Amino acid sequence: MESVEWCRNVRNKYSDTELRIKTDFTLGRGYLCLENYKDAQATFKGILKDGDTLGGYSDEGRFLLAISYVGEERWKEASREFSNVTPACPLYDRAFKYSKEVMKGGRLPRKNTGLATALSLVPGLGYIYTGNKGTGIASLVVNGLFAWGTYNAFRKKENGVGIVIGLFSLGWYTGNIYGGSISASRFNERTQKNFKQRFSW
Numbered sequence: 001m002e003s004v005e006w007c008r009n010v011r012n013k014y015s016d017t018e019l020r021i022k023t024d025f026t027l028g029r030g031y032l033c034l035e036n037y038k039d040a041q042a043t044f045k046g047i048l049k050d051g052d053t054l055g056g057y058s059d060e061g062r063f064l065l066a067i068s069y070v071g072e073e074r075w076k077e078a079s080r081e082f083s084n085v086t087p088a089c090p091l092y093d094r095a096f097k098y099s100k101e102v103m104k105g106g107r108l109p110r111k112n113t114g115l116a117t118a119l120s121l122v123p124g125l126g127y128i129y130t131g132n133k134g135t136g137i138a139s140l141v142v143n144g145l146f147a148w149g150t151y152n153a154f155r156k157k158e159n160g161v162g163i164v165i166g167l168f169s170l171g172w173y174t175g176n177i178y179g180g181s182i183s184a185s186r187f188n189e190r191t192q193k194n195f196k197q198r199f200s201w
Contacts, residue, residue, distance in 0.1 A: 021047055021057050028064055035106060042069040059089035065200045066098070073192065075105040078199075092166055098199055108191050116184035126180020130187045139167070139176045155201070 024047050047061035050128035082099035085092055111130050120126030123143035127136035146169035153162035159164035 014020060025060070025064075026055075028061075029201075030065065030125065032035050032068060033098075035069045035071060037068045040071075043064060045196045056086075056088065059085045060091065063089075063095055064092045064201060066095070066102075067199060070105075070196055073105060073196075075102050076100045101198065105192075105195055108195055110191070111184035111187045113181045113184040120177040120180030123173065123176045126177070127183055130180070130183040132183055133180075135183075141181070143169070143173055144177060 004164040024043050024098075026049070028040050028043035029045060031037070044061045044065040048058050048065070060083050062081045069078035069081065072148045079099045079102050082102065085095035089095070116126040116129050121130050122140075124136035124138075124140035127133070127139055146165060148164040150162055150169050153159075153165055
């Protein structure tokens with residue numbers, strides 16, 4: 001954050017266009033590191049306005065603009081900007097590859113949180129659906145033991161014990177349902193994060 005503030009101060013003090021563009025690159029990269037994609041995009045779009053007149057800065061600006069779109073999962077915009085990088089740019093080969101690769105972002109495997117929640121009505125199935133087989137089996141076993149303990153206590157007329165175990169059982173069961181939903185969300189987030197990390201800058 002301190003480097004971003006420093007760059008802002010520098011760019012406002014000097015009128016030299018080339019110095020301002022170079023400072024803007026540092027500023028834009030700072031925004032990317034902070035995952036502040038809106039400000040990164042505004043910065044790189046500003047570079048595109050006069051970058052070509054000063055040694056082809058526009059190509060690098062387009063490349064980094066595309067990276068900011070990747071961060072927001074705007075796959076079509078990212079592909080377009082990668083495609084606009086010219087062959088004269090050292091980043092061209094990577095940009096060309098990325099322009100094709102990035103479109104896979106819209107077809108990544110996803111887990112449905114609603115389905116994971118519904119499956120979790122049977123303890124452990126939500127976890128198994130999201131690829132967490134070990135956790136799913138453990139959830140099934142623990143919920144089964146609680147259910148058996150509750151039933152056995154009431155069968156033996158130990159109502160107080162049955163109520164206590166039943167409350168634990170209910171809490172564990174509802175936690176299993178919530179956990180199945182969260183597991184699906186984490187699967188989706190992890191898949192997206194791993195995909196985005198392919199696009200280095």
